[in-house]
Ligand code: ATP
């Protein structure tokens with residue numbers, strides 16, 4: 001029996017960059033050779049070029065205590081200074097840092113000078129509340145400028161932020177506050193979501209009112225929603241009052257390159273979220289490098305929009321640290337894509353002439369579901385580059401994205417990375433790579449990845465297996481907060497080579513296939529890989545096949561126990577809006593089973609296909625297959641705390657067990 005993931009995919013479309021794009025691109029092909037000849041030296045040079053070190057480093061990588069890495073360890077810098085003051089000092093104070101757009105249509109423009117001034121004041125506020133270097137600060141805010149200002153103010157004084165996505169419950173807040181022993185929570189009264197104010201401060205109050213002692217001394221509250229809130233005297237402070245009296249000057253002190261910058265919890269797709277720790281110099285180097293090269297950033301002219309919430313790693317690395325280190329102009333949008341109307345995002349692109357747009361496949365598929373007439377109603381001609389992150393992007397969605405949003409010409413970069421990797425690890429470079437829809441393609445310059453069998457042997461081109469990173473990288477996680485054992489166990493034990501010194505490899509937890517050219521195709525999480533009659537099948541491939549059928553908008557596939565085949569393929573599909581009444585679920589079932597069978601082979605034909613109206617997703621839009629597997633196998637559904645809508649699982653269970 002093969003330990004590899006059977007290769008089933010036959011996507012052959014190719015898209016080379018235009019000669020015009022290539023001629024003006026930031027990254028040129030020689031970069032790969034330069035990085036490969038001496039990766040450490042390559043990163044050291046990038047770091048010196050992209051950042052300003054107060055004390056230059058002399059040592060690049062210290063891997064003596066693997067898997068605990070140190071990068072640039074004897075250097076000192078201030079992360080916030082690198083994102084703010086130095087651009088002002090260089091004469092770019094008038095450049096717009098953020099075009100902020102509130103959901104109800106209010107807006108604010110912050111230049112680099114404005115943002116620097118706000119962060120300086122906020123840093124003084126934090127200090128006046130007793131926050132010191134190394135203290136943890138929880139941030140629970142909507143997508144308003146104060147979210148970015150808070151993060152940078154915390155970084156500026158050497159404290160450590162833990163941003164908690166604004167949709168999380170009181171339980172999720174409390175467990176994160178306790179895990180990190182946060183001294184301060186920064187929140188807002190409420191924020192706008194789907195046309196109304198959704199309260200935040202009351203959720204923080206609930207979190208802190210839960211049983212047991214907690215470490216929080218103050219709650220700093222930004223006024224945004226103007227909803228009624230309760231007030232705990234002594235503990236609660238208004239942001240605007242503190243800011244009004246704060247000192248305006250603040251000198252940024254330099255910290256060690258390995259000084260902790262933030263803790264961020266993973267999305268919990270495969271289990272209990274892990275508190276991932278990132279530090280300063282290496283993280284900022286790789287986020288700045290990848291932001292500039294993957295997105296082909298021309299800081300003077302581009303308008304960059306990454307739609308991720310700052311509560312996710314994508315928001316940390318590609319709304320806050322990477323783009324600001326590069327002096328980019330960005331859009332920051334508070335609300336949901338469809339409020340107050342389904343074309344809201346496209347309206348924002350038209351308004352601010354967004355040139356680089358970075359979003360997730362789940363969003364793209366939901367736009368496909370409503371059809372191209374919505375984006376076609378807006379002028380999207382400013383767009384010159386598109387990015388995707390979060391899940392494998394199925395080729396149908398890739399083509400739609402390029403045709404409808406990118407006018408059939410914009411290159412697409414499909415970026416593979418994780419909370420743990422801190423920055424992009426695998427992606428095309430837009431002026432160099434000939435794109436293959438559905439493939440994340442090549443490791444970044446300076447990064448080495450491979451695909452291995454369970455036993456640790458390279459699978460070689462044309463086969464599938466487990467994705468690993470074979471050498472340490474600057475923005476790698478430095479640990480799981482408070483749990484070094486789990487850090488080693490989860491990521492480093494699988495491919496530890498006993499006897500060999502420092503030959504630890506990072507196990508990413510994702511399945512991948514190398515095609516004949518050695519390009520990487522992500523196949524979904526290893527935990528989600530199915531074994532049907534001895535064949536290892538990928539969820540991503542079968543889902544792609546289902547979505548390529550014109551009646552399907554979205555699909556999720558899991559392996560459920562089966563007495564004859566070991567596991568059987570079970571699919572959950574959402575039909576496109578105009579198809580919902582066109583056929584019965586039985587008809588859809590028949591059509592789609594034969595479609596998968598024709599496209600991939602009889603082995604991949606789903607045993608069952610359930611037509612549903614929703615799929616269980618995390619708040620960052622990832623499908624939680626483990627919950628669907630629970631349902632498909634008739635088990636009690638596991639931990640749902642990071643689910644966007646907890647009622648979804650009930651609806652799906654009821655449907656499956658015939659109650660509706
Ligand atoms: P947990 O680790 O708690 O289960 P999570 O893995 O969903 O949660 P994140 O760090 O937000 O948390 O997501 C990283 C994962 O997202 C990757 O391991 C991969 O499975 C998936 N992913 C991200 N980008 C891509 C991409 N471009 N192509 C394929 N998969 C991707």
Ligand code: MG
Nearest residue numbers: 266270418509
């Ligand atoms: Mg993960």
